[in-house]
Amino acid sequence: MTAAEYDDLKLKQDNDFDFDVDDYNQDEMEDEVGEDIPxxxxxxxxxxxxxxxxxARRLFKLxxxxxxxxxLKQEHLEALYQHGFVYIDGLVDLGVVAEARRVAGQLSEAGDMTPAALVRMEDDPFRDRKARDDVIMWLHRGQGAAVNPALDVILDKLEVIQRDLGQAIKLxxxxxxxxxxxxxxxxxxxxxxxxxPVDDEEDEEQRRxxxxxxxxxxxxxxxxxGLKVFRPLGSExxxxxxxxxxxIFLSGVVDHEVLPVYNMRAAVSAWMR
Structure with missing residues (x-):
């Protein structure tokens, strides 16, 4: 779905529904349209x-x-607030990246990872199962087949990033x-x-x-x-x-798409609540 197609869909929904997020009830909405909503x-x-x-901005601290x-730097947090996303180079040593990539490839080839398209299929019946061919593994420090010093360094970096983000966002x-x-x-x-999107400080369900x-x-x-991001609204x-x-991006704000991959592509993703 392109940015223009999404805008057309948003305009159609705006015209068809008088929708209040605070009053949203899935069962009532299903009754109104007669089926689950993608x-x-x-x-x-x-x-x-x-x-x-x-x-999402209502969860940011003053x-x-x-x-x-x-x-992180102040400018990174400001970009996250203004645009919903920011990308930063130079935070992770390239030697660590190369070693972590090597380990990821080994885990994939050894069959230790799970095809992502098969995970929690019942939670998202509308998603095209043929649209992604990645395999995944949840990372827990000191546990499982992914124990490796390079991955531990990345986990350390993510902990520091989480603490920095926690100074700006109510996590x-x-x-x-x-x-x-x-x-x-x-x-x-x-x-x-x-x-x-969520602005409830006490919410523990939605990723932030x-x-x-x-x-x-x-x-x-x-x-x-590459990662295509659909921000600001109406652009990509x-x-x-x-x-x-x-x-780094706000989970409930930024629509994104992984473009077709023609060589091995590995990444570590963290979702912070």
Whole structure:
């Protein structure tokens, strides 16, 4: 779905429904339309009511002391507030990236990872199961087949980033971390959003921030696998999966799509609640 197609859908939903997010009830909505609502249609309805970025901004704190930030900078947090996403280079040593990429490839080839298209199929019946060919593994420090010093360094970096983000955004502290590998046969991940927008400080269900660390190789930059982001609303841009690049975005705000991958593409993603 392109940015223009999404805008058309949002306009249609705005015209067809008098929708209030606070009054939303899935059962009542199903009765109204006679069937389940695909995720992107529901998000379009919500965006037509209020831009999801404005909702997410209400979880930001008024002031941050730049001197207390360990890894991120004030400008990164400001970009996240203004645009909903920011990408940063140079936070992860390229030697660590190369070793983590090697381990990811080994885990994929050994069959230790699970095809993502088969995970929680019942929760998202509308998603095209042929649209992604990545395999995934949840990461837990010191556990499982993914125990490796390079991956531990990345987990350490993510902990620091989470603490820095917590100085600017009201987070509850929960985090999920996943290693993903695209095998490079043209698979992609269709446009989607990682969460619904939320401004409730006590909410523990919806993800608030997504952080992606790319474990790519310089030779992959011209063979697909970039991340297309659909922000601001009505536009789209592609962020290259540069080795070691850290992509941070508001989970309930930024629609994104992994473009077709023609070489192995690995990344570690963290979802912070």
């Amino acid at each position: 995720e992107m249609e529901l998000l379009a309805m919500m965006d037509a009511e209020e831009d999801s970025l404005l909702i 002031e941050v002391n730049p001197e207390t930030l360990a890894m 509850k502290g929960g985090v999920e971390i996943q290693l993903a590998v695209y095998k490079g046969n043209g698979g992609h991940y269709e446009r989607h959003r990682d969460a619904f 921030v997504t952080v992606v660390v790319y474990l790519t190789d310089e030779n992959e930059l011209n063979v697909g696998g 841009q592609t962020i290259d999966a540069v080795p070691g690049r850290v992509m």
